[in-house]
Amino acid sequence: MTNGLSLSSVLPTPAKDVAVCVVGAGAIGHAVADAIRHDEVPGVHLTAVLCSRSTVAETEHALEASDLVVEAATVAAARELIPHVTRLGKDVVVCSAGVFAECADPEVLVDGPGRVLLPTGALGGFDILAAAARAGTADARLRHTTIKRPTALGVEEALTAPREVFRGSAREAALRFPKTSNSSVTLALATLGLDRVEVVVVADPAATETRHVLEWTSPVGRYELSFTNAVDPSSGGRTSAVTALSVLEVLAALARGVGPGVVVVEPAG
Ligand SMILES: NC(=O)C1=CN([C@@H]2O[C@H](COP(=O)(O)OP(=O)(O)OC[C@H]3O[C@@H](n4cnc5c(N)ncnc54)[C@H](OP(=O)(O)O)[C@@H]3O)[C@@H](O)[C@H]2O)C=CC1
Numbered sequence: 001m002t003n004g005l006s007l008s009s010v011l012p013t014p015a016k017d018v019a020v021c022v023v024g025a026g027a028i029g030h031a032v033a034d035a036i037r038h039d040e041v042p043g044v045h046l047t048a049v050l051c052s053r054s055t056v057a058e059t060e061h062a063l064e065a066s067d068l069v070v071e072a073a074t075v076a077a078a079r080e081l082i083p084h085v086t087r088l089g090k091d092v093v094v095c096s097a098g099v100f101a102e103c104a105d106p107e108v109l110v111d112g113p114g115r116v117l118l119p120t121g122a123l124g125g126f127d128i129l130a131a132a133a134r135a136g137t138a139d140a141r142l143r144h145t146t147i148k149r150p151t152a153l154g155v156e157e158a159l160t161a162p163r164e165v166f167r168g169s170a171r172e173a174a175l176r177f178p179k180t181s182n183s184s185v186t187l188a189l190a191t192l193g194l195d196r197v198e199v200v201v202v203a204d205p206a207a208t209e210t211r212h213v214l215e216w217t218s219p220v221g222r223y224e225l226s227f228t229n230a231v232d233p234s235s236g237g238r239t240s241a242v243t244a245l246s247v248l249e250v251l252a253a254l255a256r257g258v259g260p261g262v263v264v265v266e267p268a269g
Pocket residue numbers: 023024025026027028029050051052053072073074075076077094095096097119120121122123178179180182183186234235238239240243
């Protein structure tokens with residue numbers, strides 16, 4: 001560092017471990033809980049993993065013992081969990097971001113002082129897109145195209161070629177595909193809003209991976225970002241494996257006291 005200060009020496013680092021409760025033990029929840037159990041995220045420890053059969057008493061006990069909750073269940077679970085956890089003054093990392101498509105204003109679900117933190121999930125590039133949106137959104141356009149295998153989209157018909165099965169806003173996409181359009185919602189909340197990001201969903205019978213393509217145009221620049229994601233085998237081909245890793249990035253960032261995507265150079269020793 002040219003000024004003699006390392007980045008981490010001027011930023012607050014939480015003094016104690018962040019205690020994390022994971023809600024949902026499917027593809028994402030299982031991977032997140034496993035990584036924490038195996039000490040893959042310094043400064044974070046696991047208090048509990050809740051499933052839909054967890055009792056009210058178990059849930060309340062787990063929330064009480066935690067600093068932060070990771071929601072990796074369903075839109076319905078997120079709808080109940082977000083106001084409850086934020087009211088307790090705890091932050092909640094929400095994977096089922098599609099829940100915000102149900103609200104005219106996303107803030108109505110958040111009954112603070114706790115906050116909702118949305119991981120970038122199956123996508124990336126939010127840094128440059130959110131930066132570009134700062135120059136104004138009126139002349140900006142953003143399209144998110146998702147290409148998945150048909151069964152992952154609930155398309156049972158035997159297709160012989162790729163077929164566009166949806167085109168509309170991010171809000172409409174999340175209401176139509178609540179299990180596969182969460183990343184569109186997070187992207188929209190980070191940029192142009194739920195009603196101005198165009199979403200295209202394509203069912204491709206030849207797809208073995210999931211593709212996401214983001215096309216941004218504004219006076220600041222033109223960006224095309226393409227993500228070809230391996231899918232978590234336990235998700236029926238639906239969930240990109242990188243989603244769980246993006247949750248771990250959020251947890252690691254919180255433990256270090258900086259945002260995800262920031263490269264921290266620790267002092268020696
Ligand atoms: N933001 C993003 O980019 C992405 C978001 N997602 C979303 O993340 C969420 C999790 O995805 P994924 O792990 O693949 O889904 P899975 O279906 O693999 O797992 C969800 C788990 O949640 C459990 N569950 C359901 N209801 C509740 C409840 N009320 N309380 C606790 N647990 C519950 C289910 O099991 P059981 O009923 O047995 O408890 C299941 O094990 C989904 O909403 C998915 O659509 C997925 C991919 C990308």
